[in-house]
Amino acid sequence: MRGLRSVGILSTGSYTPERVLTNADLEKMVDTSDEWVVTRTGIRERRISAPEQASSDLALEAAKIALEKAQVRPGELDMIIVATVTPDMMFPSTACILQDKLGAAKAAAMDVSAACTGFLYGITTASQFIANGLYRYVLVVGVECLSKITDYTDRNTCVLFGDGAGAALLGPVEQGMGFLAFDLGADGSGGPLLSLPGGGSRLPASSETVEQRQHYISMAGSEVFKFAVKVMNSATEAVLEKAGISKEEIDLMVPHQANRRIIDAAVKRFGLSEEKVVINLDRYGNMSSASIPVALDEAIEAGRLKEGDNVVLVGFGGGLTWGAALCKWSTREAKE
Structure with a gap:
């Protein structure tokens, strides 16, 4: 096989x-x-x-x-x-x-x-x-x-x-190159902490949902912050353990760009220098699912990644959801 x-x-x-x-x-x-x-x-x-x-x-x-x-x-x-x-x-x-x-x-x-x-x-x-x-x-x-x-x-x-x-x-x-480990998770009980209530089958669009501003993002900021710090750490630790790689071997971390304080907490936890962390939220804010790929693309264009580097992509979001991926960097396509 x-x-x-x-x-x-x-x-x-x-x-x-x-x-x-x-x-x-x-x-x-x-x-x-x-x-x-x-x-x-x-x-x-x-x-x-x-x-x-x-x-x-x-x-x-x-x-x-x-x-x-x-x-x-x-x-x-x-x-x-x-x-x-x-x-x-x-x-x-x-x-x-x-x-x-x-x-x-x-x-x-x-x-x-x-x-x-x-x-x-x-x-x-x-x-x-x-x-x-x-x-x-x-x-x-x-x-x-x-x-x-x-x-x-x-x-x-x-x-x-x-x-x-x-x-x-x-x-x-x-x-032996490319993705070495993934970790995904969810806690649906935290769904109401970050949501867009109106427009679905639960609250279909109506004059009432519009008047009550239910078609906009609703967020319990302090609760999401505490969740984010915890799962950024646990998801990163999970992919490192699955791949058998130590935190000292991380060459670059590309975190979800939601809040600088959340990123700083993760950086401190893993003892990373600022040169090993991609941060661009000062220019873009939180772009949700676009934040990690945009930050990764900018890091590549800036020459911050080389063949064989260990790269951690890690994030969290509504759902509540979280995830991480560990990649041994290579853009060389395998020929078959």
């Missing part, structure tokens, strides 16, 4: 909208200040999609870059997985819309809804299809237009979120 393939990320791409919303801009909208936002979150500005832009539009730009880097044609894609909580519409899936825009006619397509952990759920799922030989190329895109569901009268949430898209093309790599 043929063994499982090793799976890695062959290329990445990212896209963020042109419009920049700064803390100074928010000071004119709600009772807040640049100092308040930076001290509590580390965020200075975020990107906002244009009125005519939807998640599939952002995803398309990131996907095209990733495919071009790998010199893989859309027609060669076997599957597209889009991680998002801001789909273009309830259905069809944003992945199907993206498949059509790309011209990836033979690709299966589906969305994954795991909030800020969505990209990690996506690459974990994609890896299984490639490892067992069913597919060769799977495109995973984390994309959000969170500005469309952010309540800009709520100073506790509107300072946090931004829009963007990050894409990763997964495929077979040389044996």
Whole structure:
């Protein structure tokens, strides 16, 4: 019986909208200040999609870059997985819309809804299809237009979120390289702590749900913060243990970009130097499922990753969900 393939990320791409919303801009909208936002979150500005832009539009730009880097044609894609909580519409899936825009006619397509952990759920799922030989190329895109569901009268949430898209093309790599371990988890009992109540089958859209602002993000910030610090640590420890790698062997950590204090707590826990941690939330805020792939793409473009480096991707999100992936970095595709 043929063994499982090793799976890695062959290329990445990212896209963020042109419009920049700064803390100074928010000071004119709600009772807040640049100092308040930076001290509590580390965020200075975020990107906002244009009125005519939807998640599939952002995803398309990131996907095209990733495919071009790998010199893989859309027609060669076997599957597209889009991680998002801001789909273009309830259905069809944003992945199907993206498949059509790309011209990836033979690709299966589906969305994954795991909030800020969505990209990690996506690459974990994609890896299984490639490892067992069913597919060769799977495109995973984390994309959000969170500005469309952010309540800009709520100073506790509107300072946090931004829009963007990050894409990763997964495929077979040389044996022993690529992903070494994954860890995914969920605690549905914490679902009400971070949610968008209106618009589904529980609370269908109505004049009442609109009046009660139930079509915007609702978050219990302090509870989510405590959860995040705990699971960032436990998920990272889990993938290190599964792979038999010590925390001293981590070459780069790419955490979900939600809050600088959460990242700092994880960094302290693992004794990492700042050079080993990717942080860009000061420029983008929390882009949910797009935050990890955008940060990873920027790290690659900045030359912060080399062949054989041990890279940890780790995040948490609504659901409540969490996840981590450990990768021995290689973009060299295995030839068969």
